[in-house]
Amino acid sequence: xxxxxxxxxxxxxxxRWMSQLSDEPxxxxxxxxxxxxIRPETPPVTILDVENRFxxxxxxxxNLQDRFYTAWGYNWPLRWGLYRAEKWARFFxxxxxxxxxxxxxxxxxLRPNVVHSFGLHLGGYLTLAARELCKRPFPIWIATNWGSxxxxxxxxxxxxxxxxxxxxxxxxxxxxxxxxxxxxxxxGVPPRKILPPVPVAGGFDVEEALLMRQxxxxxxxxxxxxxxxxxxxxxxxxxxxxxxxxxxxxxxYEVAIYTGGRDPEAVHIAGELLAQDAGINVTFIPPRxxxxxxxxxxxxxxxxxxxxxxxxIAISLLEAMLMGSFxxxxxTGAAHEWIHDGYTGFIVPPEDPHxxxxxxxxxxxxxxxxxxxxxxxxETIKARCDSRSIxxxxxxxxxxxxxxxxxxxxxxxxxxxx
Numbered sequence: 001x002x003x004x005x006x007x008x009x010x011x012x013x014x015x016r017w018m019s020q021l022s023d024e025p026x027x028x029x030x031x032x033x034x035x036x037x038i039r040p041e042t043p044p045v046t047i048l049d050v051e052n053r054f055x056x057x058x059x060x061x062x063n064l065q066d067r068f069y070t071a072w073g074y075n076w077p078l079r080w081g082l083y084r085a086e087k088w089a090r091f092f093x094x095x096x097x098x099x100x101x102x103x104x105x106x107x108x109x110l111r112p113n114v115v116h117s118f119g120l121h122l123g124g125y126l127t128l129a130a131r132e133l134c135k136r137p138f139p140i141w142i143a144t145n146w147g148s149x150x151x152x153x154x155x156x157x158x159x160x161x162x163x164x165x166x167x168x169x170x171x172x173x174x175x176x177x178x179x180x181x182x183x184x185x186x187x188g189v190p191p192r193k194i195l196p197p198v199p200v201a202g203g204f205d206v207e208e209a210l211l212m213r214q215x216x217x218x219x220x221x222x223x224x225x226x227x228x229x230x231x232x233x234x235x236x237x238x239x240x241x242x243x244x245x246x247x248x249x250x251x252x253y254e255v256a257i258y259t260g261g262r263d264p265e266a267v268h269i270a271g272e273l274l275a276q277d278a279g280i281n282v283t284f285i286p287p288r289x290x291x292x293x294x295x296x297x298x299x300x301x302x303x304x305x306x307x308x309x310x311x312x313i314a315i316s317l318l319e320a321m322l323m324g325s326f327x328x329x330x331x332t333g334a335a336h337e338w339i340h341d342g343y344t345g346f347i348v349p350p351e352d353p354h355x356x357x358x359x360x361x362x363x364x365x366x367x368x369x370x371x372x373x374x375x376x377x378x379e380t381i382k383a384r385c386d387s388r389s390i391x392x393x394x395x396x397x398x399x400x401x402x403x404x405x406x407x408x409x410x411x412x413x414x415x416x417x418x
Contacts, residue, residue, distance in 0.1 A: 001024070001026040001027070001113050001114070001398065001399075001402060002026065002027040002029070002110065002111075002112040002113050002114075003021070003026060003027070003028055003029070003112055003113065003114045003115075003116055003398070004029045004030075004031060004106070004107065004110060004112040004114070004115050004116070004139075005017075005018060005028070005029065005030045005031070005116050005117075005118065005123075006030075006031045006033065006103065006115065006116070006117040006118065006123035006126060006127050007030075007032070007033060007117060007118025007119055007122055007123040008032065008033055008034055008118065008119070008122060008123075009030060009032025009033070009034060009035030009036075009038070009047060010032075010034065010035060010036050010037050010038070010039060010288075011039070011118070012039050012041060012201065012291060012315075013118070013146070013200050013201045013315070014030070014039075014118055015039040015040075015041040015042040015043070016041050016201045016202045016291070017118070017200060017201065017202055017394075018030070018042065018043050018045055019041055019042070019043040019202070020202045020387075020390070020391045020394050020395070021043070021394070021395065021398075022043035022044060024395065027046075027112075028043070028044070028045040028046070029045065029046045029047075029048060029106075029110060029112065030045050030046070030047045030048065031048045031049055031070075031103050031106055032047060032048075032049065032050075033099075033122050033123055033126055035047065035050060035051070035056070037056070037057070037288065038056060038057065038058050038059070038062060039288070040059075040290050041290075041291055042059070042062055043061075044061040044062065044063075045062060045063070046062075046063040046064075046065060047062060047063065047064050047065065048065050048069065048070045048106055049065070049066070049067050049070040049099070049102055049103070049106070050064045050065065050066050050067070051066070051067065052066070052082060053065070053066050053075070054079045054082075066082075067086065067096070067102060068085070068089070070102045070103075070105060070106045071089075071093075071096055071101075071102050071105050072105075073109060099126060100126055100129035100130045100133060101130075101133055103126060103127070103129075103130035104130040104131075104133035104134045104135075107130060107134055107136075107138070107139065108134055108135055108136045111136065111139070112139050113139060113140065113402050114139060114140045114141075114142060114398060114401065114402065115127060115138070115139050115140070115141050115142070116141075116142040116143075116144070117141070117142070117143045117144065118144050118146060118200070119144065119145075119146040119147075119149060120143055120144075120145050120146070120149035120150070120153075120163055120166050120167075121149055121153055121159060121162070121163070122146065123143070124143050124149075124163075124166040124170075125162055125166065127141065127143070127166075128162070128165055128166050128169055131169065140171045140172070140401055140402065140405050141169065141170045141171050141172070142170065142171065142172045142173075142174055142195070142401065143166060143167075143170040143172075143173060143174070144173075144174040144175065144200060145173065145174070145175040145176075145180050145184065145312070146200055146312070147200075147233075147310065147311045147312040147333075148233060148310040148311065148312070149163070149180075150163070150180055150183040150184065150187065151179070151180065151183065151310050151312070151332075152233070152309070152310035154183065154187070163187070164187065164188075167184065167187050167188065167189055168188065170193070171193065171401070171405060172193050172194075172195055172401055173189050173193050173194050173195065174194075174195045174197075174198075174397075175194075175197050175312065176197050176198060176199050176200050176312050176313045176334070177197055177312050177313055177333075177334035177337050178197060178334075178337060179312070179334050179337070180197070180312060180334075181194055181197060195397045195401075196393055196397065198390050198393055198394060199313050199315070199318060199385060199390065200312070200313075200315075201315045201318075202387060202390050202391065202394070203385045203386050203387035203388070203389060203390030203391065204318070204319075204322050204381065204385055204386065204387055205387050206322065206378075206381060206382055206386055206387075209295055209299070209322050209323065212292070212295055212296045212299045212323070213299040213323055213324055214299055214300045214324075217367070217371050218302055218324045218325065218326065218370045218371055218373075218374040219302065219367035219368075219370050219371050221300055221301055221302040221325075222252055222253050222254060222302065223253065223254050223255075223256055223297070223300050223301040223302060224243070224250075224253055224254070224255045224256070224301060224302065224303045224304075224305070224360075225256050225257075225258070225297060225298060225301040225303065225304040225305065225316075225320070225325060226239045226240070226243070226255060226256070226257045226258070226304075226305045226306075227239075227258055227260075227304075227305065227306040227307070227314075227316050228257040228258050228259040228260060228261070228264070228267045228271070228284070228285075229260050229261035229308065230261050230262070230263045230264070230266050230267050231261035231262035231263060232262065233308040233309050233310050233311065234260075234261045234307070234308050235307040235308055235309060235330070235350045235351055236257070236261070236267050236270075236307065237266065237267065237270055238307050238350060238351055238352070238353050238356060239305045239307050239353075239356060240257075240267070240270040240271060240274055241270075241353040242305075242353040242354075242356035242357040242360060243255060243274060243278070243357075243360065244274060244277070244278070245353060245354065245357035246357045246360050246361050246364075247274075247277070247278035247280075249360075249361060249364050249365075250278050250280045251279070251280065253280060253302075253364075254280065254281040254282070254283060255271070255274065255275075255280060255281070255282045255283070256282075256283045256285055256297055256301065257271050257282065257283070257284050257285065258285040258287075258289070258294065258297075258316075259284050259285065259286060259287060260287045264287075268284060271284060285297060294319060295319055295322070295323055298316075298319045298320050298322070298323035298324075298325045299323035299324065299325075301320070301323070301325040302325065302326060302363070302364070302370060303325060303326045303327075303328060303360065303363045303364070303370070304316060304317075304319070304320035304325040304326070304327050304328070305327075305328045305329075305356070305360070306320075306327070306328070306329050306330065307329075307330045307348075307350040307351075307356065308330055308332060308333070308350055309330070309332050309350050309351065310332050310333070311330070311332060311333035311334075312333055312334050313333065313334045313337075313338065314329060314333055314335070317329050317333075317335055317338065317339070317345075318338070318381065318385055320377075321338065321339070321344075321345075321377035321378070321380060321381050322377075322378065322381045322385070324374035324377070324378065325374075326345060326346075326363045326369070326370040326373050326374070327339060327344075327345035327346070327377075328345065328346045328348060328356065328359045328360065328363065329345060329346070329347055329348070330347070330348060330349065330350035331347045331348060331349055331350070332350055335347050338380065338384075339373075339377065339380075343369075343372075343373065343376075344372075344373040344376050344377050344380075345373060345377070346359035346362065346363065
């Protein structure tokens, strides 16, 4: 099987999803909507349309192909002259500037069994534009709804028409929660096109993760984790303000903030002021921290806080559940499908610091609550988010869609690349 993924090249979700297929004898390609770095979790894959393959660090098993390869099937051979060569390419072939045109060229040449776009508005819009430029019949198209695609962007006027076009053009729709299944149906996606919901970052190696949990009861831990995304969706500043409101309880605790989003400087400033005013340690965990390191942080935390105005399954929520940390999660995602509010976590409004502060107080006061929640949440993860089970579901879904659509997609060429 040959699969071409379209989505953010630097996303840990992209890397972890593809890694679920790394033990299959399948050819994996990635056409990145953006590529600033390559995640350490990235499996053996050919990454297409790289701006300058000579300056990107990569593992030996990751193959990089530049824009000339995407368009015409060969790489620019030299480390120098690339900028001028692309300038001439745009002069003689103006379409070369168009990312959708380059994707269409790649699809026509590779002739994959499946094109799988990540994010309806990230990979989906680009794939839709490429589909209209392809000269050969289009392969099976799977589109995954990431987080906010329908729940938030579906309510935005400038997105509605394009989202509708994506949803009426795809062969299969994938998402990670029942909320987004129902939203897709409301947009007219028939149930036969909807694949089984699974987390977009795949599952966890539970046995390996348990080795990284701090021994002893969760109530003995003295770290509070905060997802530090402050941007169009993330509301880390609400979390920091909430911590200020209950700073009298923070003595002896360390606050660990995973920085990211569009405004990390605002989070750094607020975090440093919290440290000074409350007299506590605040640690900033840098972006691109390896996933195992993030699990280790959750495995030493008593509480993990994640706030945003829109999400699906927050991966930080699942990480907290796995590692025993008591989750405080915003009510704008699918947290209610995983935790029981008031018993195995707290579900709070993302822009109400007083409600968040009250949840923090409860989580710091009630030892029996966090210890009981850790036990229940771990069993939930074992039952619903074990990597072996998720991997099996994902692989079977790919096999099924190819088998079911083989008659209708006779254009697929399983031979060598043109």
